[in-house]
Amino acid sequence: MMTVDNRPAALPVSRQTQLNTLARREAFVGWLFVLPALLIYAVFVLLPFLLTIVYSFFKWNGTGPMTWVGLKNYVTVFQAPNLIGTIFNAFWLVVWFSFIPVGLGLVVASVINRVASGRFGEIVRTVLFLPQVIALVAAGIIWGWLFSLSGLVNEILKFIGLGEITRAWLGDFDWALSAVGIIGIWVLLGFCTVLLSTGISKIDPALYESARIDGASWLTEFLTITVPLLKQEISVCLTVTVIAALAAFDIVYVATAGGPGNSTAVPGLQVYILAFTQRAVGLASALAVILMFLVIIVLIPIQRLSRVESAQ
Amino acid sequence: MKIGRGELFVGRAFLVVLMAFTILPFISIFITALHPSGTVPGGLEWPADPQWGNFVEAFKVSQMPALVMSSTFIVLTVVPVALIISTMAGFAIGLLRVRGANVLLFLFVLGLTLPFTGIIIPIYYLERAMGIYNTPLAIPLPLIALYMPFAVFWMRAHFVNMPTEISEAARVDGATTWDLFWRIHVPLAQAPITSLGILMSIWTWNQFLLALVLVEDPTKRTMAGALGAFQGHYATDVPLLCAGTILI
Numbered sequence: 001m002m003t004v005d006n007r008p009a010a011l012p013v014s015r016q017t018q019l020n021t022l023a024r025r026e027a028f029v030g031w032l033f034v035l036p037a038l039l040i041y042a043v044f045v046l047l048p049f050l051l052t053i054v055y056s057f058f059k060w061n062g063t064g065p066m067t068w069v070g071l072k073n074y075v076t077v078f079q080a081p082n083l084i085g086t087i088f089n090a091f092w093l094v095v096w097f098s099f100i101p102v103g104l105g106l107v108v109a110s111v112i113n114r115v116a117s118g119r120f121g122e123i124v125r126t127v128l129f130l131p132q133v134i135a136l137v138a139a140g141i142i143w144g145w146l147f148s149l150s151g152l153v154n155e156i157l158k159f160i161g162l163g164e165i166t167r168a169w170l171g172d173f174d175w176a177l178s179a180v181g182i183i184g185i186w187v188l189l190g191f192c193t194v195l196l197s198t199g200i201s202k203i204d205p206a207l208y209e210s211a212r213i214d215g216a217s218w219l220t221e222f223l224t225i226t227v228p229l230l231k232q233e234i235s236v237c238l239t240v241t242v243i244a245a246l247a248a249f250d251i252v253y254v255a256t257a258g259g260p261g262n263s264t265a266v267p268g269l270q271v272y273i274l275a276f277t278q279r280a281v282g283l284a285s286a287l288a289v290i291l292m293f294l295v296i297i298v299l300i301p302i303q304r305l306s307r308v309e310s311a312q
Numbered sequence: 313m314k315i316g317r318g319e320l321f322v323g324r325a326f327l328v329v330l331m332a333f334t335i336l337p338f339i340s341i342f343i344t345a346l347h348p349s350g351t352v353p354g355g356l357e358w359p360a361d362p363q364w365g366n367f368v369e370a371f372k373v374s375q376m377p378a379l380v381m382s383s384t385f386i387v388l389t390v391v392p393v394a395l396i397i398s399t400m401a402g403f404a405i406g407l408l409r410v411r412g413a414n415v416l417l418f419l420f421v422l423g424l425t426l427p428f429t430g431i432i433i434p435i436y437y438l439e440r441a442m443g444i445y446n447t448p449l450a451i452p453l454p455l456i457a458l459y460m461p462f463a464v465f466w467m468r469a470h471f472v473n474m475p476t477e478i479s480e481a482a483r484v485d486g487a488t489t490w491d492l493f494w495r496i497h498v499p500l501a502q503a504p505i506t507s508l509g510i511l512m513s514i515w516t517w518n519q520f521l522l523a524l525v526l527v528e529d530p531t532k533r534t535m536a537g538a539l540g541a542f543q544g545h546y547a548t549d550v551p552l553l554c555a556g557t558i559l560i
Contacts, residue, residue: 055433218323267429
């Protein structure tokens, strides 16, 4: 390609090799830039990921010898009600941690856009975002107190005349998991609102203006402009919150520690208990693998949602 | 604009209710923290005799100075290192487009979907084998690694949108790859680097699971990790627990 006939043959060849070494050196230097990040990521994330899969095929107490048991750990997870139950609990939490905050966040963001576009909207966004700044552990402790027998939730219920349904919410077999879900809404609503609000601000205001000149109601505006044009942001919100729900640990550990009974046990917590207090490392790893698999399965349709959007 | 007064009112009332839902928990624990230590106070009842001393007490029993030191140390180890190596990787993948850039990007993005709880078990045993379990490096090393997927993805998103003319001009002036990175593109990337730094600082301060599993002494953990231990010890003393939570 470089060879030009009327020139001495030596020049293009040497120039070619020179270019080649330059390109090769550049590629080498480029890789050096990636190397530190890749190395630490490989050792502390990719390797553990593979090891979790390996552990899941063994019976191991963490110190003694490892015994190959094949798929037995997986069978155990699916047969033990207290293990498979954690997975159902995780899906119930997805409703609270993901669907409600994203849905409510959409409504809040569009209401802000319609009736509070000025400073008031800014205040609402800031206030709703506050819980996102504190540690999840702190959120767990705060709500652990609010949901207690003499806590604020029961005080309010008594105040509005619902005194007979007061209870220790986090200690109640039927209500504890949903109470944990409310903590999730509290933490994640602001995150979704801010992200979706940013998305709305990128939509051409002329669309809203013309809709309003035509006298469109909030609902029409919401369904025909806001939701369809926010697919990208909605999919980001769903991705983050679904992972937060399926992998929940901090809030549950602090607020209920899985109790009462196993009614609020989630896979993340059960993995921790199995591996670090019951020393059933193989079984814990099998549950961890199932958890990671679930996250990916749930994320695929969500990713497709944003893919469809960008294809249009 | 045709928005009826009724709708304005309903919409704003709706926002106010949600703000109350967000704020009330904070107010409630603040008031609870002022009640005498050891009592079980009601929800929003202002104490007859506010115990400001609870904060001092919580400050002492939680060994706050040691905690602040430990958390600050962890943030100061994790954030700068993670920023530098992720910016370098994002630069190489997004701007230099090294061979295999797409594979590398995929490898990192894959990590975005991995929950911490999924890989914590091998991290624990790896750290035991490497001899860094329960040392000052026990939390920072895996934490840096766990931030890489998001951090590299974030920085790459910035670099991939930089016009190539800037790099070409610098090349003509004889800049090496390092010059190009350090003297031209890092200064231009200040905004994304700053926001990434803030995010990672908050995440580190609030990291709980790693601290719980990898370090035995609560005072050598992150703030959130220590709060977990504090809760274990003072679960029955609600006002003191609330004071500790507010401090952290």
